[in-house]
Amino acid sequence: MIYLTADIGSTYTKLVATDIESCKVLGASCAFTTIETDVREGFNNALRNMEAQIGEFSYDKLICCSSAAGGLKMVALGLVPELTAKAARLAAASAGAKVVKTYSFEISKAEQEEIYEINPDLVLLCGGTDGGNKDVIIANAKRLCQIDRDFSVVVAGNKSASHELQKIFSYSSNSKANSGIDSLSEGLDNSASESLDDSFSRDTEKYFAKHFVITQNVMPEFNKLNIEPARNCIEELFISKIVEAKGLSALQKMSGHEIIPTPLAVMRACELLSRGVSESEQGKVCLQGKVHTFDAALMAGWGDLIAVDLGGATTDIYSMADGNPTLSNMLSKGLPEPYAKRTVEGDLGMRYSLAALVEEAGIDRIVREATSFSGSEITKEQVESWIERCCHNPDIVSSKGSIEESIEEAIAKMAVEIATDRHAGIIESVFTPVGQMFALTGKDLSEVPLVIGIGGALANSEEPSKILSGAKYNSARYIYSKPKEPKFMIDGKYIFASMGLIGGFNPAVALAILKEEIKKV
Amino acid sequence: MKKRVIVTGVIGADVHAVGNKILAYALEEAGFHVVNLGVMVSQEEYIEAALETNADAILVSSLYGHGEIDCNGLRDKCDEAGLKDIILLAGGNIVVGKQDFKEVEKRFMDMGFTKVYPPGTQPETTIEDLNLMFAKK
Numbered sequence: 025m026i027y028l029t030a031d032i033g034s035t036y037t038k039l040v041a042t043d044i045e046s047c048k049v050l051g052a053s054c055a056f057t058t059i060e061t062d063v064r065e066g067f068n069n070a071l072r073n074m075e076a077q078i079g080e081f082s083y084d085k086l087i088c089c090s091s092a093a094g095g096l097k098m099v100a101l102g103l104v105p106e107l108t109a110k111a112a113r114l115a116a117a118s119a120g121a122k123v124v125k126t127y128s129f130e131i132s133k134a135e136q137e138e139i140y141e142i143n144p145d146l147v148l149l150c151g152g153t154d155g156g157n158k159d160v161i162i163a164n165a166k167r168l169c170q171i172d173r174d175f176s177v178v179v180a181g182n183k184s185a186s187h188e189l190q191k192i193f194s195y196s197s198n199s200k201a202n203s204g205i206d207s208l209s210e211g212l213d214n215s216a217s218e219s220l221d222d223s224f225s226r227d228t229e230k231y232f233a234k235h236f237v238i239t240q241n242v243m244p245e246f247n248k249l250n251i252e253p254a255r256n257c258i259e260e261l262f263i264s265k266i267v268e269a270k271g272l273s274a275l276q277k278m279s280g281h282e283i284i285p286t287p288l289a290v291m292r293a294c295e296l297l298s299r300g301v302s303e304s305e306q307g308k309v310c311l312q313g314k315v316h317t318f319d320a321a322l323m324a325g326w327g328d329l330i331a332v333d334l335g336g337a338t339t340d341i342y343s344m345a346d347g348n349p350t351l352s353n354m355l356s357k358g359l360p361e362p363y364a365k366r367t368v369e370g371d372l373g374m375r376y377s378l379a380a381l382v383e384e385a386g387i388d389r390i391v392r393e394a395t396s397f398s399g400s401e402i403t404k405e406q407v408e409s410w411i412e413r414c415c416h417n418p419d420i421v422s423s424k425g426s427i428e429e430s431i432e433e434a435i436a437k438m439a440v441e442i443a444t445d446r447h448a449g450i451i452e453s454v455f456t457p458v459g460q461m462f463a464l465t466g467k468d469l470s471e472v473p474l475v476i477g478i479g480g481a482l483a484n485s486e487e488p489s490k491i492l493s494g495a496k497y498n499s500a501r502y503i504y505s506k507p508k509e510p511k512f513m514i515d516g517k518y519i520f521a522s523m524g525l526i527g528g529f530n531p532a533v534a535l536a537i538l539k540e541e542i543k544k545v
Numbered sequence: 546m547k548k549r550v551i552v553t554g555v556i557g558a559d560v561h562a563v564g565n566k567i568l569a570y571a572l573e574e575a576g577f578h579v580v581n582l583g584v585m586v587s588q589e590e591y592i593e594a595a596l597e598t599n600a601d602a603i604l605v606s607s608l609y610g611h612g613e614i615d616c617n618g619l620r621d622k623c624d625e626a627g628l629k630d631i632i633l634l635a636g637g638n639i640v641v642g643k644q645d646f647k648e649v650e651k652r653f654m655d656m657g658f659t660k661v662y663p664p665g666t667q668p669e670t671t672i673e674d675l676n677l678m679f680a681k682k
Contacts, residue, residue: 104593155547155578155600246580246598355585454585456558457609465583 028083031523032090032288037066039074040522051078052517056211059271063087086279087525090291091286093270099144102128103151103160105191111242111370112150115251117366119258119502120288124370130163145266148176152182155170162188169231171194176261180242180254193236205443247359289524296527297538298344300325305531318383328472332440339439341370341447347467352537354462361467367447372439374481375418382411385438386470398430407431435488440494449505468505475510478520488514489545513524514545549679552591554582563606571668588619592626602632606682612639618655630665632678636662
């Protein structure tokens with residue numbers, strides 16, 4: 025039985041053919057994505073490339089994921105930056121979205137305009153614990169309705185505001201571009217909304233239709249995270265709304281299975297590799313496979329791990345770990361973070377967001393790193409010229425052994441370093457009457473034993489451990505709780521997304537292949 | 546009737562955990578919804594919690610003597626964050642040494658606290674005060 029997986033990226037359509045019986049990857053191929061015309065063209069081209077490698081074959085199942093046409097572009101709204109706004113960002117990121125921006129408190133006119141410019145596919149609207157603040161989420165709901173863009177809204181905030189929110193969004197959906205909100209105010213008997221309405225100029229504001237779903241609060245109680253319901257809604261909306269808008273429905277029909285965002289597939293593979301497969305799961309799905317009796321050693325996961333996906337536009341970090349404090353005199357502070365956490369950095373990428381990355385890292389640091397990587401002096405001018413060439417021509421590839429390769433590696437290391445800094449927990453030292461204590465905000469990843477590299481810049485590098493060393497703890501930046509002694513491994517064939525997809529049907533096989541194909545460096 | 550929401554916690558670098566737990570328990574038993582932030586709570590954390598939960602009162606505990614420094618500016622920050630007229634209470638060993646409580650009380654009231662409690666105050670006293678304050682609101 026052969027499963028064919030397709031990852032429709034913005035630039036490339038990548039295929040992986042897997043033999044389920046023998047737990048082997050038969051081949052991988054790629055071709056340019058053709059989303060503007062017909063996505064099937066690119067798919068067929070990639071399929072022909074595959075057949076050129078491994079000969080003609082027929083597949084039993086086709087499963088797809090996609091990050092094409094900008095991926096699943098989202099913005100998240102919450103109340104307090106470190107609380108519901110952060111919870112909203114975590115939920116959106118863990119659903120595989122590219123979270124372009126997170127907003128807190130009542131959004132300003134400028135922020136409203138910014139959302140218009142971002143033109144997101146989905147908006148996650150949160151704010152307030154259940155029974156807590158509802159003014160802000162109601163105000164933001166109205167402001168979202170005033171934005172003349174066709175995005176869907178997932179509402180996952182204070183349940184006590186759901187009546188008002190339902191009214192606001194159904195009002196906006198019932199009549200396109202309603203002028204005035206007088207009739208809306210009449211429909212609302214709530215005092216909070218009344219006072220808020222006053223602040224709007226009643227005749228000039230317009231409402232635009234929004235598709236919406238109301239689900240459970242991402243933070244129902246103070247500091248209690250509940251991101252699963254929001255995450256499921258995002259996934260369902262991606263399947264029902266976004267797939268068509270992104271020109272993927274033809275492929276969806278061909279496959280017969282639901283298309284999911286690529287980062288979600290990667291996330292699932294990370295979870296699978298970390299947690300392993302339990303006996304009950306294996307029994308359900310691995311009927312045709314070779315492994316009939318449950319082999320605990322074979323089906324065990326690798327435990328805590330971090331995966332780094334370094335791409336052209338974003339750098340994604342996945343951490344699979346509880347992240348509990350590793351020191352006895354350490355206290356956890358702030359919002360507890362989930363075992364499976366993903367962050368996506370839209371300003372850190374090797375090509376499309378290179379300018380922002382260079383600005384963040386600082387050109388001097390890149391020059392220093394590049395010089396130490398190459399062993400000979402590299403000048404600022406050389407670095408600047410390469411960056412300029414990359415910005416003008418995103419398809420450019422550095423040649424092996426060149427100065428540019430060292431510069432490229434230095435930039436990649438910076439991206440990994442900054443992205444993991446932002447992902448990891450922050451440790452602050454506090455002096456108390458009972459001695460020195462440490463306050464940990466986020467996940468303590470210092471004992472995570474494994475960092476896995478995914479993505480072109482890492483897979484193509486001669487020495488990916490140089491780049492991945494950016495994920496390691498650095499005593500000069502000691503506040504970031506990153507792995508102290510990690511092993512580095514690499515996903516050379518870029519099979520993570522594929523195995524995440526196969527894992528949905530046959531986790532035992534996907535796990536076996538991951539453990540086989542992810543290689544130490 | 547909706548339960549009143551009270552944010553509690555021990556401010557600053559103070560790690561006295563026991564009294565805070567007893568107080569939170571007593572407040573829960575008295576029918577309040579308690580959002581207990583535990584020990585080593587910063588001013589910002591009280592405010593963030595009060596914002597999200599739409600709290601009715603913030604109850605600051607301090608046992609290690611630095612309470613005065615830790616509490617200074619909390620009311621201003623509450624005002625700034627839009628927590629208008631929120632009830633602010635402080636109690637414990639809030640200053641160093643044996644000082645005249647009258648003076649201590651005045652200094653805390655000047656900082657904008659609604660009420661301040663001397664060492665040894667029983668939870669019942671605070672609960673009674675809170676009920677009175679809520680009845681007036």
